[in-house]
Amino acid sequence: MSGLNNVAASVGAWVLETGHRTLLTLTGGRFPHRIGGMETIELHTIGRKSGRRRSTLLTAPIAEPGRVVLIASKGGHDQHPDWYRNLVANPEVEITRAGRTIRMRARTASAEERPELWARAVQAYRGYAGYQKRSARQIPVVICEPVVD
Numbered sequence: 148m149s150g151l152n153n154v155a156a157s158v159g160a161w162v163l164e165t166g167h168r169t170l171l172t173l174t175g176g177r178f179p180h181r182i183g184g185m186e187t188i189e190l191h192t193i194g195r196k197s198g199r200r201r202s203t204l205l206t207a208p209i210a211e212p213g214r215v216v217l218i219a220s221k222g223g224h225d226q227h228p229d230w231y232r233n234l235v236a237n238p239e240v241e242i243t244r245a246g247r248t249i250r251m252r253a254r255t256a257s258a259e260e261r262p263e264l265w266a267r268a269v270q271a272y273r274g275y276a277g278y279q280k281r282s283a284r285q286i287p288v289v290i291c292e293p294v295v296d
Contacts, residue, residue: 189203190242193233195235201229209271218268219289223286227287234253238253251292251293
């Protein structure tokens with residue numbers, strides 16, 4: 148991916164997240180709960196360098212009662228998104244769905260799990276396939292499952 152495309156992907160991701168966060172603020176968290184057929188979630192990670200709590204608004208192509216699957220696409224950027232690098236360093240995360248925050252453990256899908264989950268993600272949002280074509284990296288599929296105390 149060229150430097151210009153990386154900049155465009157970064158700006159696009161910022162615009163989407165900022166717009167989504169603004170809509171959530173203006174509507175008191177009531178809108179939008181779905182974008183492009185995918186559930187919107189807020190992922191809370193611990194910064195790998197700062198140790199501070201970070202929050203990122205994302206869409207989940209697979210959102211089931213026992214797991215949430217995220218795609219670390221960053222719009223096809225050649226580098227992993229910061230939220231992904233944070234959860235690799237500290238897999239204990241929280242996810243807010245429909246106003247409810249749940250403690251979860253995140254992990255990158257195994258080589259055996261990835262094909263089926265990737266196919267389901269691309270079915271939910273065809274743009275992921277285009278992102279993968281533009282990127283030199285394999286876009287990670289992340290599985291988040293509830294922490295059982």
